[in-house]
Amino acid sequence: MKIPILNPDSHSKIGWDILILILTIAITIIIPLIMVYHLPLSGFLLVFDILISLIFIADILIESHTAYSDQRELIRDKEKIMNRYMGMAFVTDLLAAFPFFMILSFFQNPLLLRIALLSNILRLLKLFRVKRTIGRIRNSKRLNPSFIRMSLLIFWILIAAHLISCAWMAIWEDPAALNPLNAESMYLRSFYWTVTTLTTIGYGDISPSTNLETIFVIIIELIGAGMYGFIIGNIANIIANIDIAKSQYQEKMEKVTTFLRYKNIPHDLKVKISDYYDYLWESRRGYDESSILQDLPKPLKTSVSLFLNRGIIQKVPIFKGANEEFIKEVILNLNPVVFTPGDYVVIKGEIGYEMYFISRGSVDVVSEDESIVYATLGAGSFFGEIALLLSAPRNATIKAKDYCDCYSLDKETFDQILVRFPEFAEKIREMAEKRRAETEEKQKKK
Amino acid sequence: MKIPILNPDSHSKIGWDILILILTIAITIIIPLIMVYHLPLSGFLLVFDILISLIFIADILIESHTAYSDQRELIRDKEKIMNRYMGMAFVTDLLAAFPFFMILSFFQNPLLLRIALLSNILRLLKLFRVKRTIGRIRNSKRLNPSFIRMSLLIFWILIAAHLISCAWMAIWEDPAALNPLNAESMYLRSFYWTVTTLTTIGYGDISPSTNLETIFVIIIELIGAGMYGFIIGNIANIIANIDIAKSQYQEKMEKVTTFLRYKNIPHDLKVKISDYYDYLWESRRGYDESSILQDLPKPLKTSVSLFLNRGIIQKVPIFKGANEEFIKEVILNLNPVVFTPGDYVVIKGEIGYEMYFISRGSVDVVSEDESIVYATLGAGSFFGEIALLLSAPRNATIKAKDYCDCYSLDKETFDQILVRFPEFAEKIREMAEKRRAETEEKQKKK
Amino acid sequence: MKIPILNPDSHSKIGWDILILILTIAITIIIPLIMVYHLPLSGFLLVFDILISLIFIADILIESHTAYSDQRELIRDKEKIMNRYMGMAFVTDLLAAFPFFMILSFFQNPLLLRIALLSNILRLLKLFRVKRTIGRIRNSKRLNPSFIRMSLLIFWILIAAHLISCAWMAIWEDPAALNPLNAESMYLRSFYWTVTTLTTIGYGDISPSTNLETIFVIIIELIGAGMYGFIIGNIANIIANIDIAKSQYQEKMEKVTTFLRYKNIPHDLKVKISDYYDYLWESRRGYDESSILQDLPKPLKTSVSLFLNRGIIQKVPIFKGANEEFIKEVILNLNPVVFTPGDYVVIKGEIGYEMYFISRGSVDVVSEDESIVYATLGAGSFFGEIALLLSAPRNATIKAKDYCDCYSLDKETFDQILVRFPEFAEKIREMAEKRRAETEEKQKKK
Amino acid sequence: MKIPILNPDSHSKIGWDILILILTIAITIIIPLIMVYHLPLSGFLLVFDILISLIFIADILIESHTAYSDQRELIRDKEKIMNRYMGMAFVTDLLAAFPFFMILSFFQNPLLLRIALLSNILRLLKLFRVKRTIGRIRNSKRLNPSFIRMSLLIFWILIAAHLISCAWMAIWEDPAALNPLNAESMYLRSFYWTVTTLTTIGYGDISPSTNLETIFVIIIELIGAGMYGFIIGNIANIIANIDIAKSQYQEKMEKVTTFLRYKNIPHDLKVKISDYYDYLWESRRGYDESSILQDLPKPLKTSVSLFLNRGIIQKVPIFKGANEEFIKEVILNLNPVVFTPGDYVVIKGEIGYEMYFISRGSVDVVSEDESIVYATLGAGSFFGEIALLLSAPRNATIKAKDYCDCYSLDKETFDQILVRFPEFAEKIREMAEKRRAETEEKQKKK
Incomplete structure (x- = not known):
């Protein structure tokens, strides 16, 4: 079968990318839950698992036939594409696509079966591809980069919170107070604890008691504090950049008004100058035509x-x-x-x-x-x-x-x-x- | 009746805007309380509701006859004003002004009555107008933009805290500990919980127990953390901008002193140069006349x-x-x-x-x-x-x-x-x- | 008595300023404690109160005979000094110096006595002078402005924490758990609660129960969150300014290395260029002589x-x-x-x-x-x-x-x-x- | 014995520096634990102590024979090296190397023995050398400065958390709830408390009760809040600097697109200009060759x-x-x-x-x-x-x-x-x- 080289910015390719993105998010949510609740991989879940494998294999084929752009030049040479794919995402894509469970479950060996279950985690490697997909979608849709950056930040935080919640459920021993909780409440309480901790709110109604729990909490707190600092830093940075034109303009105005005050310029001249700056701002965000064109x-x-x-x-x-x-x-x-x-x-x-x-x-x-x-x-x-x-x-x-x-x-x-x-x-x-x-x-x- | 076109910067228009602003804040405070405490919409409250409707309808008329400015040019053409208003705020203004309760309560149908009560929330749509009003007031009074920005931030936080408190009251089941609380204490405790959570302090004396409460708390915590990051980012940005002249001047001085140290310039020359920079700062915030005038x-x-x-x-x-x-x-x-x-x-x-x-x-x-x-x-x-x-x-x-x-x-x-x-x-x-x-x-x- | 006009930068004037500064801090610590613990204003405390009054009155005399500088020019004209002082600090200085207690206690009326005690708070008005004093000390000693700014921040936070702690002690009803605490423990616990809240840690071991306490906590939390944001904003700003020379230099280097990489410049030339920039940094923090001198x-x-x-x-x-x-x-x-x-x-x-x-x-x-x-x-x-x-x-x-x-x-x-x-x-x-x-x-x- | 002058950038010297760095970290972890758990300094620990002393003495000799560079010039003159070392690190290096325990334990006097144990803290003075060592390693390996800065930040936080945990263990009286804990759990809980506090999460499951504990917690909270602000400030600063090229480029693009929108430039010309900027970014991060070379x-x-x-x-x-x-x-x-x-x-x-x-x-x-x-x-x-x-x-x-x-x-x-x-x-x-x-x-x- 001869597959033609695809254009990475074509509508169908972007569509496929979005499908893979949605599936990646789905498995990131589902697989940790399967493992924590020890759900049997049968029936609907088995079909889902097989389907994922097939789609991910198809994705490998498609990826290895997609042109890429190098400094605004579209490289369509098959060998170059292959070399680049092999050196970058092939291994993770293969591990994520490999149907470990199907193969290992043939042997009916309980140990192998456990390994097979654990091997599902490898599917999460597909998360490494999210950034690339988002990058492609952004390029083709010309979305606002601050908006993309903010959305990605929220996306990763929610993914991280979900994974942390599942891990906490796995090691959390809360015998007296809240037991017996049903599965949904258990997850809810765990997610609640995660969010309370990551946002540094820390109600303290759920806190670690065993050594394992304590170690886990220490790690999450350290990650959480760093993450929180990172979020605040990012928001501060985004705010600073949104306002950069405005603040440059205000800086200019402040200079002028300081100067005018210092020189006791009469009021009507001051108002005229201030109105002039308002006009510059309203008509062209304070930018000056000649400096723009000269670039x-x-x-x-x-x-x-x-x-x-x-x-x-x-x-x-x-x-x-x-x-x-x-x-x-x-x-x-x-x-x-x-x-x-x-x-x-x-x-x-x-x-x-x-x-x-x-x-x-x-x-x-x-x-x-x-x-x-x-x-x-x-x-x-x-x-x-x-x-x-x-x-x-x-x-x-x-x-x-x-x-x-x-x-x-x-x-x-x-x-x-x-x-x-x-x-x-x-x-x-x-x-x-x-x-x-x-x-x-x-x-x-x- | 022929209504003349109003000037948006006229004293009477600004006065009306301020009245609408105050009423908007009042209903934002009162309506959620009515709904949470299931207060009957009768007597004083009914009069208030009718009054609000009348004033808001008057406001629609006034808005549709107010000139607007496009890049320093005042547009007084009635049709253009109409088109602009229709395309922007008319729908929300109409929904906020519509006397749903009065009309629906005629039918004496309990279901319709409940809808009528819920429809009061639509009045809160008027909040979308706050930004515009503040913008107009700022333009006519030439207030400090950092001060306005800070005040608006605080205003929105308090509005958000009030709304969250009311929502929390509605779903909060606190049977054992604090019951029976009277209405004021209930609101106070709820507001206290909201502030404690939004500021990420999280004492933990009030914490969720039912699933609904847990979900609500998770959402509030996520919003709160984002909001807190946004506040800190804003404050950091405002501080950075307040000090921008000073820090540019200090940067310049630091450059010079580094250079002088490196070249072993004698002390009295160094003092003279440092005094010169002090003079520049004190007399003109370090700005230089020719660069200001050339703009x-x-x-x-x-x-x-x-x-x-x-x-x-x-x-x-x-x-x-x-x-x-x-x-x-x-x-x-x-x-x-x-x-x-x-x-x-x-x-x-x-x-x-x-x-x-x-x-x-x-x-x-x-x-x-x-x-x-x-x-x-x-x-x-x-x-x-x-x-x-x-x-x-x-x-x-x-x-x-x-x-x-x-x-x-x-x-x-x-x-x-x-x-x-x-x-x-x-x-x-x-x-x-x-x-x-x-x-x-x-x-x-x- | 004819008082000569003092030089604000003279050693003796700076010494007096420092004395007033220390006394201001002392009364800021002592007076709230007196009021919270209902200490009788007699014996040592009475002597202290009288002394403070005398020194503060002397300070009014000294201040009204201190020359001031207007754009590097020292104004020694008595009338101008007087006018300036009257328009600025005279009222607060007078209120802070007025011996209300001494005068009112003559009347032996319990109501007047209570007012007299409350009037002590007026002494705290002297805090408004701290900024001016620090400004003067900085000018005469040429201290690092970032260090001054950081110290002032810490100073005001500690003063605020002390005042909040005293206020909390006054309204805090903690009957069961920690009673009876002796005075020191009481203050310690209160200060501990204040710090825990202001830093948004919020252990929750001390939390409000009455309505008054709840309102107080809400206010403190809102102030605390703002304050915390302000501190972080300040620290971020100070860090950004400390590193401004370095980051400008790194930015320049990054530009160059990006360019060299893009053009495949041979390694030894790259090392040479990178060494050149290191030399520029080490010898003159990356600054260039001609641009410095031209200012x-x-x-x-x-x-x-x-x-x-x-x-x-x-x-x-x-x-x-x-x-x-x-x-x-x-x-x-x-x-x-x-x-x-x-x-x-x-x-x-x-x-x-x-x-x-x-x-x-x-x-x-x-x-x-x-x-x-x-x-x-x-x-x-x-x-x-x-x-x-x-x-x-x-x-x-x-x-x-x-x-x-x-x-x-x-x-x-x-x-x-x-x-x-x-x-x-x-x-x-x-x-x-x-x-x-x-x-x-x-x-x-x- | 004549020791030759070593080159600070030679491989063997860097190796030695790394060894000293690792040993410094080791003693920083071990010595506080020894002191808190009152471990006897005998057997393996005694050997370790002697070894440390010997290596640190060797380090003094090596340091005093290592050339240093002054503005890209390598100073190999023995006397100059000596003078510089004496004036900088000699005293701390000597105190850190001095075998107090060995010498004092000869006297068999219990008081002297206690002093000897306390004197171990002096070894921690070696921490002052970490910055220098990292600086040297960075110079020889040309590591990314943002990465180094981030790593150092994490390193110092972990060291601080460890020291705080040990101090908390020493003064913590937790009789009822968690006793009797074994040594590891004790340390774990203490470290958990430290992290929970420093990250401002503050669960409140461990909180101070005695006055000493309260004072300690107040101090840690104040330090922690400052530290947390410092971390966030640093992260915000690093993020701002990472993105500086990108944000300058986006700023430029925004200027141009604002201008084009204002002038109603036709769509295809807009796309062409936007593509041009994309090309500039992809090929040279937006930098312009002539401005780079002119420096x-x-x-x-x-x-x-x-x-x-x-x-x-x-x-x-x-x-x-x-x-x-x-x-x-x-x-x-x-x-x-x-x-x-x-x-x-x-x-x-x-x-x-x-x-x-x-x-x-x-x-x-x-x-x-x-x-x-x-x-x-x-x-x-x-x-x-x-x-x-x-x-x-x-x-x-x-x-x-x-x-x-x-x-x-x-x-x-x-x-x-x-x-x-x-x-x-x-x-x-x-x-x-x-x-x-x-x-x-x-x-x-x-």
């Missing part, structure tokens, strides 16, 4: 920037006729700036060195005394493009109406880009010349 | 800088006649420097490249052998302005008298600014020429 | 750099005759570099652009085939100075013998400095000319 | 870079004939870049300014419409070298086939390097001239 490799950065700005750039008259490469360079050199409501973006008469593109929010073009609003420019608009041609004084005052996310492009950067596009630079120079002539004419008229 | 957008940065320095800049003779824009540029390019007592700011004969403005503290103008103090300059003074015109040697020694926060402006930066203000640059050049002539004349005289 | 203001930086390097700089022949300012500039522009054993610092024939000063360790001047060691240069030596004059090929190979801390000075920086010292630049140019002539002559000979 | 001193950096790139550089035709120094400079100025599958590395017709070397992954050389794949270049290939000679348009489109780790070398950097190698620069200029001629000819043909 990406250039092609990805270009893709993101193009997506964000191509439309607006192509509308600018002076960029008409520029080729694709030029537009790309311009977009990669845009500089994000934020204006808070009431900020002067451009003041009439000032000499301008940059043009602006509005990405979000709106600005008012106002008269010098701010009494008349000539126009309101919204997202997708641009202004100040003359500054890229010649350093003339601004011919209008522009004031932010609300919080504005803009991009600026300054003359210096623009000139540097032009150097690399000589034909287009020529065209721009002509445009500037024409503009200058117009401006001079206007000034003469005045 | 702000340019208009805000300009406002802050202008507030801090305009007065002093305009006093400088060589800046007389400079226009507004020029002054702004100068101010944005000031560089904060700190001098410790005894530091030489300027030494006679050295060639100077920067001028200084004193923002805090004072300096002495001393003779070359430091025996004579010609003058003491305090906050608001400036010196070394000649350096911006020509690179002549300093004509006096200036020594810091105490810790001085100064701003320096260096010739290079100044020249770069002048490039953008050609008319003013011309004026400055003349001044420099004149100065040079004077200096040369002086030197000839000597 | 200091220029005069302090100059002082440190001058201390480290003046001697060696003045020995260099080409710097002979340079003035003080020039030497300072050179020193401020030295660049620290580390060489690991076997590194080639300079290779014969390479064109050199920097000179080196050895600050620690030694280098070998070797022949081209490394068979002959011409010389060994130790700390305080320098080499490669010709590179500052002209870009000639190196005339020897120099190899680090052990870990070498060096400073390099490159030609570019040197030329920039020269620009500011035109006369000296002239001298250097002549030297270079002469050198070039010599070299050319040599090459012609060859 | 290394230049010779080490050169060694690593040469190892990584020499082969590939020498294959480039235009570098043929370049000397060693030139190649080094080029390698140090390579800039690592990553391309994700499908990225355009070079687009036909674009003007190129850099050449690329492939270090890992492969790229396709495709026709303008991407229909034909001319060639696939794998690791060790390079392309775009013409861009270093002249700024001609690219003559092919090159597209990343899978994740590609490349190095780029841009024309500007290349030109800067050439300045320092004038002869080679001449050669390169000729090559460029020839190339230009060829290109122009080609274009004429077209």
Whole structure:
């Protein structure tokens, strides 16, 4: 029979993984109970045992035909897969799958039968595979890693509590007080004791009396204390990481407010600055665009920037006729700036060195005394493009109406880009010349 | 009836929110007690129940007419508000407000009556609104976020403890020891047990005996341990964040002292450096001005800088006649420097490249052998302005008298600014020429 | 009587502060015991009470004549001191000092006498001063802040435990089991119960039975759990801060080793790099000199750099005759570099652009085939100075013998400095000319 | 007898250290038991005691002849070693080695004999040496520091638990309940009590009754709570440090995804970016090569870079004939870049300014419409070298086939390097001239 190489991220493979995961959990719960209650492995349980063996054997076959990924590269070579499987999980998978009980029970030897019963514990080796399965499911579903980590923590704690409870039942001699308990109560009381101890609550209504019990309790307490410390450490770590963006932002704000207090900055300026930080937090969790994009490799950065700005750039008259490469360079050199409501973006008469593109929010073009609003420019608009041609004084005052996310492009950067596009630079120079002539004419008229 | 759209930050809306909050807490305390003690819903309690229903219905109306803010923008559009409310809190608000008891009790059917009693639990759904209300109150009052976070933690723990206590009362069978307890003692003992368990103290004087009790205790213990870990994690996180400025500063100091020890720096220099760091901490929590201002957008940065320095800049003779824009540029390019007592700011004969403005503290103008103090300059003074015109040697020694926060402006930066203000640059050049002539004349005289 | 203004850091003031601190602790221990055991305030205790009153009144006088420091500036103005004291600690100090008992006991009225006894609690208000006193002692003794923080934590816990124990004694009714206990045992058992509860151990051998006790225990448990969380949070924070240098260094190392593993770097290179990091850690806790010095203001930086390097700089022949300012500039522009054993610092024939000063360790001047060691240069030596004059090929190979801390000075920086010292630049140019002539002559000979 | 100076890292010295470590642990376990059980120091125990004395005396001799390392330098000077040993561990080592029992037991005086027995405790002073020994073993074996730290924590806790158990046994009066216990059970119960208390579980089945016991328990509880806090703090710290690379990486990813969500970036671009970060994590734990190498001193950096790139550089035709120094400079100025599958590395017709070397992954050389794949270049290939000679348009489109780790070398950097190698620069200029001629000819043909 020729089995094809499976893709580890395929739906059917993930499904199989989940089945194995559920079966592993089932046997982890059932097998210790069988052993503690000395349940006979017959009838339904025997069928279950045989079924488990068969499924686990099938799993070995499937695992040895599943491709694996090495640094984002999917290895589908059969020999490599085999070598890797042999070196990693094959032995435990085989021991977990081996039908010891079926084989040994043929001999009808009571000693062998006891060994056969004990051999069931080997099935629990399959627990080593839980982490891998979870890892695969996480990869294919893109689940929140903190959630996964928390769930796994709870899962392992419950598994550990179950195993400890079963062990405690096996060695617990509680003659006077609670006897005779039926099986369920016995397990319940044992699980109750385990949880009470592991959580360091320690009611003390169940406590060890024999030496064996005492030793067992000491070991569980030591494990429990470590485990509890581990849980608290993990929760503290998860909390610290959840809040990391927020706390970095608060740290920044605290710095600024301390500084402002120290310098006796007037109240309204303080409120304005504090509102600005609130806006940064609400609109982008305090992150700053340029630092985020600079980590990406250039092609990805270009893709993101193009997506964000191509439309607006192509509308600018002076960029008409520029080729694709030029537009790309311009977009990669845009500089994000934020204006808070009431900020002067451009003041009439000032000499301008940059043009602006509005990405979000709106600005008012106002008269010098701010009494008349000539126009309101919204997202997708641009202004100040003359500054890229010649350093003339601004011919209008522009004031932010609300919080504005803009991009600026300054003359210096623009000139540097032009150097690399000589034909287009020529065209721009002509445009500037024409503009200058117009401006001079206007000034003469005045 | 036409209801106007309400502002979520208005005083009356916040007042209503607080009323709802208090009522929510009240019903969270009262309803579980009613159910555990099987109190008849008649008389005062019935009035209370009807009142709650009415107020909660009013709340639905008010909520569906309250504007909401989306990234600092207040959305007042009725349809959008409706859609948002429907998609978020409407169902829970409706279930919490619905007068099940009143309606079902009409039928006089004992089964329906029991359902009616149970339906009271639905009122607790209003608890989901606490977070939102607290958020709104925080926004309008600018409360300390760590304090809010701590208070909410305590609030939820007490609510949880109350609910757990009521549940424990309902299933607790304690026949021999403490019976018959009156209602208050019963609740007290139950609350005592809950707190003892949740804090992992676990005296063990009250412990489960029936299976139901055991299961309940296991669940509470698991929740309690998680909750306790969560509390400790939160407290650890809050402590870490409170001290973050201090610990960053201590880290910096530790670096420096390690380095100084390694290099066998003499003791008095070490004390001087350590005092300098103490000063930084006491005066500005170790933060450095330029790094704080650089995060702000340019208009805000300009406002802050202008507030801090305009007065002093305009006093400088060589800046007389400079226009507004020029002054702004100068101010944005000031560089904060700190001098410790005894530091030489300027030494006679050295060639100077920067001028200084004193923002805090004072300096002495001393003779070359430091025996004579010609003058003491305090906050608001400036010196070394000649350096911006020509690179002549300093004509006096200036020594810091105490810790001085100064701003320096260096010739290079100044020249770069002048490039953008050609008319003013011309004026400055003349001044420099004149100065040079004077200096040369002086030197000839000597 | 005219009291002079005291210096808060003077030895006698610190001594007085310590006395008040000890008395505060004493009354915090004694007064609750007096109240719980209903000890009569007569004899020795009465003398003690009067003494405390007198000392605390004296303390008010002293405090109101102690200068205080505001941002490193000592405020000695009497009115300012008074205003500050009135606004801060005066009321609590007065209440703590007021001899209520003495005054009220004159009236011989049993009710007033009881009030007088209760008024003793007001003395505990002095506890609010502990933090201030500790702060002062710390400032004058420069104690380790982590140690102080830990000690204060322990101090407050013990004080809290004592107060809780006394309160528990007052309300504890333990008729059957442990009665009649003598006073010491009673306190001991109570303190034992407090500690057992606060540490969340909760043996349960002492547990509440009356409603009052139950309420008290609930409150203590809630406080205790919070306190315990606070302690753990603090310890975790202190541990994190103690290890911050180490963990930053380990983080760096981990980065590097991960990278080396990923790139399959040969083993000996890996060991060399790992040894280099060990050296950095052992010699300077992983800190890097230039980043440390750059935080200091220029005069302090100059002082440190001058201390480290003046001697060696003045020995260099080409710097002979340079003035003080020039030497300072050179020193401020030295660049620290580390060489690991076997590194080639300079290779014969390479064109050199920097000179080196050895600050620690030694280098070998070797022949081209490394068979002959011409010389060994130790700390305080320098080499490669010709590179500052002209870009000639190196005339020897120099190899680090052990870990070498060096400073390099490159030609570019040197030329920039020269620009500011035109006369000296002239001298250097002549030297270079002469050198070039010599070299050319040599090459012609060859 | 002349003892040679030993190397502290030699195998035999480490072996001896381990022997001493094991003996120290043994006596720490045995001596308290001897004292609690009042075992007679005769027979086997006497031999053991004498042996310990002899070995510890030998250890003093060995220690005083072991070189020590001071900042990576091995100090072998006998006098220095002696001074250092005298000032550090000699006194404790001597007290631990001194055969008090043997000497005092000669006198047959019962008082002296008791003192002799008590003096055994001095042997425990050897515990102070454990840290040093572990430090040495760690240095020679390069063990994981987190593992060492965890193991030491467990080791000290177990030692502390043992000592506390023995002390509790000595003062514990438990007349009614558990008497008469045999020695082993006694110790077991005592150890059980210690662990139950230190882990804050506190069953309460064993609790103090006498005053002495109560005081002892209070002290142990206070220590235990602190210890437990310390353990949790440590575990939390270790967890935080283990995950530091991961959490920094997650933080980065979170920033990017927040930004992408805010800007409504299309889904496929988001997946591409998220995959890119996954690749960075899987291939290099998110670290970035240039930032890692920049921390290394230049010779080490050169060694690593040469190892990584020499082969590939020498294959480039235009570098043929370049000397060693030139190649080094080029390698140090390579800039690592990553391309994700499908990225355009070079687009036909674009003007190129850099050449690329492939270090890992492969790229396709495709026709303008991407229909034909001319060639696939794998690791060790390079392309775009013409861009270093002249700024001609690219003559092919090159597209990343899978994740590609490349190095780029841009024309500007290349030109800067050439300045320092004038002869080679001449050669390169000729090559460029020839190339230009060829290109122009080609274009004429077209």
